[in-house]
Amino acid sequence: MSGAYATPTRRRRSIAPWLAGGLTFFVLVAFLLYPIGTTLLNSFAPGGETFVVANATLEHFSRFWTSGQYQQALLNTVIIGLTVTIIATAVAVPAAYFVARVRMPFKPLILSLSIIPLISPPFIGAYSWVILFGRSGIVSQYLDQWFGLQMPSIYGFFGIILAMVLSNFTFVFLFVQGALTTVDPHLEESAKVMGASRARILRTVVLPLAIPPMLAGAMIVLIESLGEFGIPAILGGEIYVLSTLMYFQIHGFFNLNAASAIALVNVAITLVAIIFLLRVNRKRRFVTVGSTTRRADLQTGRGIRIVANLYVWSLLALALLPQAVVVFASFAERWPGTLWPLEYGIDNYRFVFSRVVEPMQNSLMLAAIATVACVIFGTLTGYIAERKTFPGKWALDLTIMLPFILPGIVTGVALLVTYNSGPIALTGTAAILVIAYFVRRIAYIYRSVVAAVSQVDVKMEEASTIAGAGWGTTMRKVTIPLIAPGILAGAIIVFTTLISEMSTTVILYSARWKTVSIAIYERLESQEIGAAAAIGSLTILVTLVLVIAATKVIGKSMSELFS
């Protein structure tokens, strides 16, 4: 304030949003940036020590040159990541085109079903492939009996890639389907008017428009598959990837610094992959949103409709097979290595409800607390990020989005390394799990809220202020009601993905704080398949009920919730 008439002004600005934003940033610095930094440094320290310049060493990294196991794990991770991304994209794009452009019945159902692989608990879905294609698996035995065919071993590349493709292709499918559905039909019509054939339009207009969303989806698939832990843990067999190697270093040797080094390498290759894909995508910026809400004509030819239905439903059947097997296995009471179970019943559920109650309670409680924290802080932080300008905004934005590119297991390792001892020893507590969940998931609420707030005319808030409402009242009566669907959509994703969260939990859980995914893992280890399947089925059920209820409340479809 300056000038001849400057008068002292009474400022009664509400500090609530700044407080929340500041606190969020503090939590992110303390429980994300600082741990990642520590991890980075400690990966240069000898085993069991903390980093000081004097004892700096490359011993943990040198294993990537000296140890065959390390080199193989790195190579495996890259091969699996790339293969999964390419196959998942190749499989998903035709399905997306069919659903977007061919007249088919039950499209909303198709879109909803495609979400299920994303929200299913880990481990148990992967184990379904063992039940089907393992050495004594159902399908393997029939193939052997009827055709004398030997399946390739499900343990190893084949199983890992199959399971990962089917649990991740949905990202590409939803992105491309959404883009192709909303492309301005004028583009294709003008190509048609100029005399282009349908095949030519497809090649020169439609498919190029699908490339940016395809690459965006592929990027998520790549990030997910580079950091995936559950599937290689179950189906890896002799094959290690970086995430399982990390787990091995921690639970086998408790060598945190070696794990840190692996984490660093994992993050590095993820970053390289992301930068590469962003580069490719940057050259292709199209404005595809037209002025019309009209949709492009659907193909109605008999041949294309048969092909489309066959392709899409087969793909969905394959992707949902693990879930179906889980539910089936949960009703198998005696299955002693025979082709089919000898007895069916609900004993597994009785067992679960009498003996495995605690992990379920833990999962629900930890997920609920973390979700509430994400909603409160994510909403306020998202609000100030969208509405206010302040120095260091980019840093906040970048920090919040960081966990998107960090494999969950890396975040877990970083928190474990940093808060394992010292004045704030959190290892083994519920707090560290909640904190890990919070830093990993707040971005979902944050992004939802930023998008929702940008849709709310700032003049509406000003109108409320002028009418006599303070900041809090305006938030309560105008802004929050208008962005509530966005918040709820984000909250549902956070909650459902946290109930069965695994890659961070597997590093940070303790005997007192086991969650559903740990319970499933332990039952699988001890060959209690039925019990594991029952826990898995219950988790799928709870998650589905929540998602469906949320879609009813918000009035959005399941697939919109996840894209």
Add this chain to the structure above:
Amino acid sequence: MTTSGKALVVRNLTKTFETREGPVTALSDCSLEVGGNTFFTMLGPSGCGKTTTLRMIAGLETVTSGQILLDGEDFRRKNAFERNIGMVFQSYALFPHMTVFENVAYGLRLRHAPESLVRERVGETLGMLRLGGLESRHPADLSGGQQQRVSIGRALVYRPDILLLDEPLANLDAKLRVEMRDEIRRLQKALGVMALYVTHDQEEAMAISDRIAVFAKGRLMQSGAPYDIYTFPTSLFVAEFIGKANFFPVRVDNGSALALDGTRFDGLRMVETTDEDERFKDTSALMMCRPEKMWLSAAGAGDDRAFTGRARRIQFLGSFVRYLVECDQASGDVIVDLPEFAPGVAEGDLVQFGPHQDGIVFSKVAM
């Protein structure tokens, strides 16, 4: 209906925005006074500072320096929500999740009005705005004109001291715009509330206002009644922005203006201006004449106060006839508006023309 009778005083108001390229002055040293139930319009092209001024009065923008006083009370000591003002936005900014009734009732509810008063006041306001029967609709189900009425109702229902309107008619079609502006003025006078109105449409400003303030490039150029601003502009900018104006380079000699060919005009109003204008490069003074205050006839009639030119285009515009005349003694085409066709003049003909009376001579102030 009561009259607020309050007086708004703005003194030396300045607003500087910090941008990446350095500070940008959106408004500098603006002073104005608005009394009682005046309908006061801030007029100017986009980026002239009118909206910034309005938003500072509303409390939506911080004040860099200067004073805003309502009845001597410093507005800068109050938050926007404590100022008891009403505001109507160009985008209406209705709350989409509330019904028409709740939208209008919003300000009353914030003032903890008893339910009976809320019902009475909202009913009365909706009645005045001819919105009766639409109480339970949502904004999305209303036409643009109805939405604008609701937003006016929302701003007036709690009897604010000042009603601020930020280009409220810009989103309406031409016919509705004319209807609504009369309605806004009728309501404003009926309720006796001071109105500050922002627009870039000079015709709208003339039609609706008691007083107009013309802004340009972050400065208040001139304020006054519509007639005074039109008739006695104090700058080239205002002369051109309000209505149409013809300019003739002249030389000022002993209280008279001499045109390029030596024609002498006596008894004109002389105004000194600080305008930075291209046309002052070649001449020290410009004579300004309004198109409807000029005469025109076929060449050769012989009048020593006449210019000669060629009628490039003749437009019949209904209530008058417009002649566009090329003339090397004027800067740009000369516009002459006549109530009837000038006898014997066709497009392409040579014509003679000149001011009837009361032109204004602008001369650049010596700096």
